Amino acid sequence: MKRHPEGWGNRITAVSLLLIVGIVLTVASHDFLVMHVAPPIYPGPGVTESFLLGDIVPNISGTAADTTVYVLEGDKEGGTVLLLGGTHPNEPASSLTAITLIETARVTEGRLLVIPRANRSAFTCSEPQEGYPLVYEIETPSGPRTFRYGSRGTNPVHQWPDPIIYVNTSGQSLAGTETRNLNRSYPGDPNGFLTERLANAIITMITLEHVDMAIDLHEASPEYPVINAIVAHERALPIAVEASMYLEFEGMQIGVETSPQNLRGLSHREWGDFTDTLALLAESANPAQGRLRGQTNADLIVYGVDSYYVKAAKNGLLYVPFTQEGHPIDERVGRHLQMVSMLLEIYNTTTDDRKVVSTDIPTLSAVIDRGLGAFLAPPQDAEL
Amino acid sequence: MTWLYQAITAGVIFLIGWNLFRERRLVEQMSAALVLLPLILRVLMIK
Numbered sequence: 001m002k003r004h005p006e007g008w009g010n011r012i013t014a015v016s017l018l019l020i021v022g023i024v025l026t027v028a029s030h031d032f033l034v035m036h037v038a039p040p041i042y043p044g045p046g047v048t049e050s051f052l053l054g055d056i057v058p059n060i061s062g063t064a065a066d067t068t069v070y071v072l073e074g075d076k077e078g079g080t081v082l083l084l085g086g087t088h089p090n091e092p093a094s095s096l097t098a099i100t101l102i103e104t105a106r107v108t109e110g111r112l113l114v115i116p117r118a119n120r121s122a123f124t125c126s127e128p129q130e131g132y133p134l135v136y137e138i139e140t141p142s143g144p145r146t147f148r149y150g151s152r153g154t155n156p157v158h159q160w161p162d163p164i165i166y167v168n169t170s171g172q173s174l175a176g177t178e179t180r181n182l183n184r185s186y187p188g189d190p191n192g193f194l195t196e197r198l199a200n201a202i203i204t205m206i207t208l209e210h211v212d213m214a215i216d217l218h219e220a221s222p223e224y225p226v227i228n229a230i231v232a233h234e235r236a237l238p239i240a241v242e243a244s245m246y247l248e249f250e251g252m253q254i255g256v257e258t259s260p261q262n263l264r265g266l267s268h269r270e271w272g273d274f275t276d277t278l279a280l281l282a283e284s285a286n287p288a289q290g291r292l293r294g295q296t297n298a299d300l301i302v303y304g305v306d307s308y309y310v311k312a313a314k315n316g317l318l319y320v321p322f323t324q325e326g327h328p329i330d331e332r333v334g335r336h337l338q339m340v341s342m343l344l345e346i347y348n349t350t351t352d353d354r355k356v357v358s359t360d361i362p363t364l365s366a367v368i369d370r371g372l373g374a375f376l377a378p379p380q381d382a383e384l
Numbered sequence: 385m386t387w388l389y390q391a392i393t394a395g396v397i398f399l400i401g402w403n404l405f406r407e408r409r410l411v412e413q414m415s416a417a418l419v420l421l422p423l424i425l426r427v428l429m430i431k
Contacts, residue, residue: 006408006409007408007409007410007411007412008409008410009407009408009409009410009412009413010408011405013410013413014404014405014407014413017404017413017414017416017417018401018404018417020417021417021420021421021424024421025421025424025425028421028425028430028431029425029428029430029431032425032430032431033430125431157429157430157431160386160389161385161386161389
């Protein structure tokens with residue numbers, strides 16, 4: 001090959017490089033596109049119905065934001081409680097708690113509405129520069145179940161571009177990327193960004209379905225102050241405080257925070273302000289989210305063991321205890337389940353005709369003893 | 385707004401591709417090929 005005076009490049013190298021680009025694109029595209037296939041959820045005997053959020057709020061019908069709502073309804077009439085998992089798909093105990101309830105729990109009185117993938121779009125991408133695994137597995141007695149570890153925000157493929165500054169529908173100024181954060185977008189806007197439309201759809205559903213109490217499940221990094229806690233709108237504060245007291249009596253340490261009046265766009269604030277529901281949000285400790293973590297892999301998500309966090313705890317840098325045992329997913333989901341159970345119990349003491357009575361919700365000690373997989377349905381097909 | 389950004393991305397892809405064929409320095413061609421990857425993934429709305 002004859003060298004051009006300026007270098008070795010020519011049309012042949014250009015075409016060769018384009019071929020290489022094509023091969024890399026094919027491989028990469030497969031990896032990205034397969035993220036859009038959702039791992040199955042197997043509704044248990046307690047699920048009486050399921051529908052798409054877009055069925056009752058057509059504004060999001062057919063979009064990547066539309067998501068399934070599972071209904072667990074008892075024979076006896078009562079109230080309605082909404083449980084939201086997967087607002088942030090990089091907080092896996094949130095959606096896993098919702099999935100466990102769908103596959104295990106029963107309701108004898110009233111209705112429990114469960115959304116396991118509140119921001120479904122955010123399950124289809126990963127957080128840039130975090131090195132997160134795309135999936136993790138939970139071992140069940142019949143084999144492993146696979147789940148997605150997603151992003152905090154809506155997939156940019158579904159909502160792009162981000163503004164430089166995001167002023168949400170409550171008037172709060174935020175970083176531009178927060179425009180894809182469902183839990184900064186409430187009360188939402190039916191004509192706004194996709195995430196705002198989703199937020200608006202959830203608020204609308206709370207109103208249309210007469211949701212008496214709504215619980216938004218989350219996780220937080222161990223160095224974040226609001227952790228192992230319930231954040232409550234002021235109208236829901238008595239229930240949160242009483243629930244936390246009883247949980248403490250049972251040996252589960254959990255704090256209560258009042259939803260700040262001037263922190264706008266979050267579920268515990270806007271659900272309470274814009275609807276009649278009792279708005280609550282709960283956090284558990286996820287070391288995979290933290291900035292102090294070491295190697296980031298599926299084991300960190302599932303077993304929650306990290307030597308750097310042990311060291312950080314010894315230096316007093318964390319807001320949760322952190323030992324060699326870490327914070328495994330069994331503990332984190334178990335905490336959420338026990339808390340949901342207690343919140344329902346306390347809520348039921350405040351009403352005569354709007355009760356929601358649920359049975360078969362696994363306790364924290366049962367999930368720790370038997371493992372979360374014991375409460376999940378067995379895998380039925382080759383998953384993912 | 386999304387269609388406008390897609391149009392801008394498609395334009396940049398065309399310019400980089402054009403540059404890839406005009407460029408005579410192999411390292412610069414390789415740089416152009418690398419830059420094409422994320423842009424094509426985005427214009428096809430895959431990533």
